[in-house]
Amino acid sequence: MVARTMGEAVETELEKTRRYLPWVVAVALFMQQLDGTIVNTAVPTMAVSLGVTPLSLKSVLTSYTIAIGVLIPLSGWLADRFGTKRVFGFAVAVFTLGSLACGLSRNLPMLVASRVLQGVGAAFMMPVGRIALLKTFPKSGILRAMNFVIIPALLGPLLGPLTGGLIVHWLPWRMIFLINLPIGLLGLWLVKQHMPDHRTTEADRLDTPGFLLFGSGVALLSWVLEIFGEHSMNTLWVASLAALSVALIGAYLWRAKRTPQPLLPVDLFKIRTFRVSVAGGFLTRLGISGMPFLLPLLYQLGMGFSPWQAGLLVMPQAGAAIGMKLLTERILGAFGHKQVLVGNTVLMGILIAAFSQVGPGTPVWAILLFSVCQGCVSALQFTAMNSLAYADTSDAEASDASTIASTAQQLSISFGIAFASLVTGAFLGSIDRSNPALLVPALHKAFMLLGAVSVASSVTFLTLMRSDGANVSGHGQTEPEGH
Structure with missing residues (x-):
């Protein structure tokens, strides 16, 4: 009788955790996504204020994403060593403090340093939240749990562009960061109440040499991409720095294969579904990650819309993404991961390239239609890639799988922003960048190139088998597993 009562108590506690944990992670992700989309919309106004x-x-943008990319590899080890509750709470607190520092910044260097602090918090926030989800829900419930987390979090991109536009129109642009403070405090309260404390009793020692090799290589490569697009530096010098960054990353990979407990265990790439998800996801995000940076330039500088009007043009994308999230489980169950990822990746690339047709005189309804379509295909793409990554990994591999997948995702975002800026700058050359008649054609060429990169990335998903991901999506089963 006592044993039954204790078992019922444990089951009740687990059910309670599964009920509230997605909300805890969603609030943190909402804050992170809101911040990113607000900043993108406010870029032209911030540039005028800061004199750049x-x-x-x-x-x-890149300092934030580089900080995330460099530090994410530590998230899995920290979660195993100190527990998901403590590390997730630390991440939310640091992100909130970074937001306060951004709001108090008076020049570009201060703002960049504050964004790095935000990046420190963001580096641990989503990966550790994902680890908690993977260790709390069974395989058959992962897709549903991730969708539940993403839907509230997508309110950030839905509200961010318009909120950012209204703030920079009526208030000082620093308010776009200070708005995170009440959300961060709510997140800290939810962490205290409902975040489970998963940890490993005997965590491995931190692979410090591996972290230094990988982190320095990633940071250097990202910096090279930035300076190559903006500053007049000796080509040989830039090429030497790029070669050094690649050598550092290569040295880490060589070491990781010969170290018992590497920072990022490359053996996970022997799992086909994980390998294809990470590699294909990196290339796909490389193409689409530049869009949030380029679209505000097109709408505001190229077409003359105000910040809040530009925000309204972007809002349908997030709204469509929320609607598509309600359908992704059925779509993946009906067609499977392979068919969805191959076809949807090509469609996403075509839609990115379609923005090369948007310019002065384009009907607003056409812009909104493009935005809705891009939101739908992007939501389906990211859900399919993210769920596939964990289809065949064990619970013991959850921390490492989440760390590697999150690292690749953030690096692709960082590289995507730098790549979009670089190609746009290359197409502009030395001409007057404030002249819409010259800026719009350059942006159009950038959209075409980003779209081509996305279409090409669809090849990576052809290596999947039709049955891959079925234990997550239920594809090919009469009834999804777990029902």
């Missing part, structure tokens, strides 16, 4: 060109403000 809009393309120069890519350092505000």
Whole structure:
């Protein structure tokens, strides 16, 4: 009788955790996504206030994503060593403090440093939240749990562009960061109440040499991409720095294969579904990650819309993404991961390239239609890639799988922003970048190139088998597993 009562108590506690944990992670992700979309919309206004060109403000975006990419590899080890509750709470607190520092910044270097602090918090926030989800829900419930987390979090991109536009129109642009403070405090309260404390009793020692090799290589490569697009530096010098960054990353990979407990265990890439998800996801995100940076430039500088009007043009994308999230489980169950990822990746690339047809005189309804379509295909793409990554990994591999997948995702975002800025700058050349008649054609060429990269990335998903991901999506089963 006592044993039954204790078992019922444990089951009740687990059910309670499964009920509230998605909300805890969603609030943190909402804050992170809101911040990113608000900043993108406010770039032209911030550039005027700080006395720099809009393309120069890519350092505000890339410094944030580089910090995430460098530090994410530590998230799995920290979660195993100190517990998901403590590390997730630390991440939310640091992100909130970084937001306060951004709001108090008076020049570009201060703002970049504050964005790095935000990046420190963001580096541990989503990966550790994902680890908690993977260790709390069974395989058959992962897709549903991730969709539940993403739907509230997508309110950030839905509200961010319009909120950012209204703030920079009526209030000082620093308010776009200070708005995170009440959300961060709510997140800290939810962590205290409902975040489970998963940890490993005997965590491995931190692979410090591996972290230094990988982190320095990633940071250097990202910096090279930035300076190559903006500053007049000796080509040989830039090429030497790029070669050094690749050598550092290569040295880490060589070491990881010969170390018992590497920072990022490359053996996970022997799992086909994980390998294809990470590699294909990196290339796909490389193409689409530049869009949030380029679209505000097109709408505001190229077409003359105000910040809040530009925000309205972007809002349908997030709204469509929320609607598509309600259908992704059925779509993946009906067609499977392979068919969805191959076809949807090509469609996403075509839609990115379609923005090359948007310019002065384009009907608003056509822009909104493009935005809705891109939101739908992007939501389906990211859900399919993210769920596939964990289809065949064990619970013991959850921390490492989440760390590697999150690292690749953030690096692709960082490289995507730098790549978009670089190609746009290359197409512009030395011409007057404030002239819409010259800026719009350059942006159009950039959209075409980004779309081509996305279409090409669909090849990576052809290596999947039709049955891959079926234990997550239920594809090919009469009834999804777990029902």
